[in-house]
Amino acid sequence: MAGGGLREDLLEQLEKVRSLVKAHGSPHREVYLDLENSGLVFEEALVALHEAYKIHGNPSITHRPGWRALEAILEAELGLMDLIGVDNGEVVFTHSGTEANNLAVMGLARASCGRRKIIVSQIEHLSVKFPAERLQEHGFKLVEIPVDEEGFIDLDYLAGQVDDDTLMVSVAAVNHEIGVIQDLRAIAEIVKDKSPGAIIHTDACDALGRIPLDLESAGVDIASFSGHKIFAPKGVGALYVKEGLKLEPILHGQLSSQRLWPGAENIPAIAGFARALELFRKNFDEYRSRMRRLRDMLIDGIFERVDDVVLNGPKGDMRAPDNVNMSFLYCEGEALTVELSLRGVYVSSGSACTSRTLEPSHVLLAIKRPYEVAHGSILMKVSPMHDEDDIKYVLEQVPEAVKRLRAISPRVVM
Numbered sequence: 001m002a003g004g005g006l007r008e009d010l011l012e013q014l015e016k017v018r019s020l021v022k023a024h025g026s027p028h029r030e031v032y033l034d035l036e037n038s039g040l041v042f043e044e045a046l047v048a049l050h051e052a053y054k055i056h057g058n059p060s061i062t063h064r065p066g067w068r069a070l071e072a073i074l075e076a077e078l079g080l081m082d083l084i085g086v087d088n089g090e091v092v093f094t095h096s097g098t099e100a101n102n103l104a105v106m107g108l109a110r111a112s113c114g115r116r117k118i119i120v121s122q123i124e125h126l127s128v129k130f131p132a133e134r135l136q137e138h139g140f141k142l143v144e145i146p147v148d149e150e151g152f153i154d155l156d157y158l159a160g161q162v163d164d165d166t167l168m169v170s171v172a173a174v175n176h177e178i179g180v181i182q183d184l185r186a187i188a189e190i191v192k193d194k195s196p197g198a199i200i201h202t203d204a205c206d207a208l209g210r211i212p213l214d215l216e217s218a219g220v221d222i223a224s225f226s227g228h229k230i231f232a233p234k235g236v237g238a239l240y241v242k243e244g245l246k247l248e249p250i251l252h253g254q255l256s257s258q259r260l261w262p263g264a265e266n267i268p269a270i271a272g273f274a275r276a277l278e279l280f281r282k283n284f285d286e287y288r289s290r291m292r293r294l295r296d297m298l299i300d301g302i303f304e305r306v307d308d309v310v311l312n313g314p315k316g317d318m319r320a321p322d323n324v325n326m327s328f329l330y331c332e333g334e335a336l337t338v339e340l341s342l343r344g345v346y347v348s349s350g351s352a353c354t355s356r357t358l359e360p361s362h363v364l365l366a367i368k369r370p371y372e373v374a375h376g377s378i379l380m381k382v383s384p385m386h387d388e389d390d391i392k393y394v395l396e397q398v399p400e401a402v403k404r405l406r407a408i409s410p411r412v413v414m
């Protein structure tokens, strides 16, 4: 085998990552709050995942193991329908929320008979924004709806844009970065009033289990979900498609129980998703009030202990119960994630895709945060698995980490 090239690069990278992990040692306590990018998993969902690995069948095949696999899919489908308030239509299981969003946007464009306008909010997740942008190369027109300084979309601007050329309007029910909850019912009313044939898509990955969803009565036609966002194992997403809606597949292949997403279904992850859905359905109010209590303890605690901090997104009931996004002035977000990681507190700066390029998040720029403020933002999410002691620990560590970074920040020295 020839040496050098990729192999050498990978070995070098592996060595670096190993030394980073080693340098961290074992913090005496760890609190994982980077739930935007990867989830904790409910113990019960893990048990369901393990059990389902013993189901060897493919749900399209007519034998006992095949029917066991189909049973797992149907249970998850019913569980999702219960939690999102729909009785009809189709649920398609993908392998992630990203795939579900791509299927929604691309699949609707492929099925479009003449309508060419796609409307999205300025703060959509990149898995909606990027496919919508790509469609411009195929003759579609993209319109972005602005948001105010808390992230609420401009409904008048939306009303002015919807017309009979509008194929779809896509607005996330809850924004993944700043937690703003949009009024889906008002959006759907405006859109359907202007153009009854326009389709309403919502990326509900961050809304599932966080806010009550009644998609049928809100007038939503198509909605995306991600398993790890509700503490199911990774490797499963879903798309709800209203009955009668025209959507073309974007993948083609053989044999599947699902027309819109061919290929072998991830049955163990789907079984874990079903269990997580059931837990959220049974404990919805308790989980929500627990998350809200921990969220407020974290936000209030940081304001009490640290100066020059800004909350990104709205306060109170119009903010998702799990979301804490704060900018620490005179601190660089990436540096803060590393400093906190050394202390066993795991957070992210902006969304994963954005932070990899070190560009400030498009969401924070859309709510008109100056560049330096957007750069100092930290995203933390709480879950029903966290408790007050976790938050107390985070509240001890954040002020220390910020103080250390500010002490070496050139802007403070100046």
Ligand SMILES: Cc1ncc(COP(=O)(O)O)c(C=O)c1O
Binding pocket: 036, 037, 095, 096, 097, 098, 099, 101, 125, 127, 172, 174, 175, 176, 203, 204, 205, 206, 226, 227, 228, 236, 237
């Ligand atoms: C609002 C939103 N949409 C879509 C996604 C993509 O989901 P996944 O990570 O399952 O691809 C995420 C991911 O975190 C998200 O927060």
